[in-house]
Amino acid sequence: MRYAKSVADLVGNTPLVQLTRVTDGIAATVLAKVEYLNPGGSAKDRIARRIIDAAERDGLLQPGGTIVEPTSGNTGVGLALVALQRGYRMIFVVPDKFAGEKVAVLKAYGAEVVVTDTSVPPEDLRSYYSVSDRLVSEIPGAFKPNQFANQNGPLSHYESTGPEIWRDTDGTVTHFVAGIGTGGTISGTGRFLHEVSGGAVRVVGADPEGSIYSGGPLHGYLVEGVGEDFWPETYDPTVVDEIHRVSDAESFAMTRRLAREEGLLVGGSSGMAVVAALRTARDLPAEAVVVVLLPDHGRGYLSKFYDDDWMRERGFEIDTDKGAHE
Numbered sequence: 521m522r523y524a525k526s527v528a529d530l531v532g533n534t535p536l537v538q539l540t541r542v543t544d545g546i547a548a549t550v551l552a553k554v555e556y557l558n559p560g561g562s563a564k565d566r567i568a569r570r571i572i573d574a575a576e577r578d579g580l581l582q583p584g585g586t587i588v589e590p591t592s593g594n595t596g597v598g599l600a601l602v603a604l605q606r607g608y609r610m611i612f613v614v615p616d617k618f619a620g621e622k623v624a625v626l627k628a629y630g631a632e633v634v635v636t637d638t639s640v641p642p643e644d645l646r647s648y649y650s651v652s653d654r655l656v657s658e659i660p661g662a663f664k665p666n667q668f669a670n671q672n673g674p675l676s677h678y679e680s681t682g683p684e685i686w687r688d689t690d691g692t693v694t695h696f697v698a699g700i701g702t703g704g705t706i707s708g709t710g711r712f713l714h715e716v717s718g719g720a721v722r723v724v725g726a727d728p729e730g731s732i733y734s735g736g737p738l739h740g741y742l743v744e745g746v747g748e749d750f751w752p753e754t755y756d757p758t759v760v761d762e763i764h765r766v767s768d769a770e771s772f773a774m775t776r777r778l779a780r781e782e783g784l785l786v787g788g789s790s791g792m793a794v795v796a797a798l799r800t801a802r803d804l805p806a807e808a809v810v811v812v813l814l815p816d817h818g819r820g821y822l823s824k825f826y827d828d829d830w831m832r833e834r835g836f837e838i839d840t841d842k843g844a845h846e
């Protein structure tokens with residue numbers, strides 16, 4: 521018999537698939553690492569498992585304990601599916617602008633969700649950050665993973681994502697491309713690939729226009745899960761060899777193409793990473809192997825950039841060349 525003992529054991533070992541349509545005119549091999557095939561639907565399952573394992577080991581989480589984290593999406597799902605196996609109570613603090621479907625998903629996993637007011641400043645007692653800090657101090661045995669500082673996040677990618685890419689490409693990978701949110705994915709995976717290749721693998725970041733990592737003026741953007749307005753401790757800038765800025769329009773157009781042309785229904789940060797991967801691959805010879813990480817599934821975004829009206833209302837062009845001729 522071949523089976524996993526729990527859903528947490530299904531995390532990782534995601535496959536690589538070659539991109540063959542959006543890569544028209546490119547000689548290099550471009551391979552996508554499909555993180556939505558993790559059991560919670562995103563790369564965040566990896567960090568959740570390692571963060572909880574480490575907290576148990578370090579005595580920060582005891583049987584019957586409570587996990588409290590400000591998160592609106594993928595990290596919450598990852599934490600939930602590991603925590604529920606082990607009997608922890610879960611409380612996720614969610615900004616009201618992200619309420620709706622994502623809250624419903626967290627509740628479906630049995631988590632408690634506290635919705636907070638995004639119109640108040642961070643130091644206000646009702647803010648996203650203040651509420652989660654208060655819950656941690658008030659609930660006995662509460663543990664806050666703190667994904668923007670917890671080094672088990674990058675370490676999980678150093679120990680799993682990096683080695684999987686090296687193994688599955690038989691050590692032929694030449695470029696690794698990923699979006700930057702907490703920075704855990706690119707810092708951990710990139711560090712492993714640098715070490716194992718003796719510095720030969722080039723690590724390429726993708727960042728939304730308006731975020732801090734690519735150095736431009738800070739402003740809002742619509743692609744979710746990537747970009748920041750501060751420097752988190754989970755990001756190691758020394759690992760990243762170059763960073764591409766990608767606009768929302770480019771990210772969403774490419775994400776929609778990935779669904780229609782490659783059959784990959786993914787989130788907007790995946791389209792963003794693929795834009796950076798194609799810019800990188802364009803000038804490379806046929807022997808180059810570019811691996812681009814696609815962080816999450818597209819089902820959580822059907823009423824956003826997959827919806828034509830949503831796109832038009834925000835001034836984005838609709839790609840009418842595919843699927844519009846029936």
Ligand code: PMP
Pocket residue numbers: 562564593594595699700701702703704705706744745746787789790815816
């Ligand atoms: N894309 C999505 C959809 C995410 O949720 C995240 C995590 N915030 C990322 C990309 C970026 O990953 P990381 O935090 O490891 O930089």
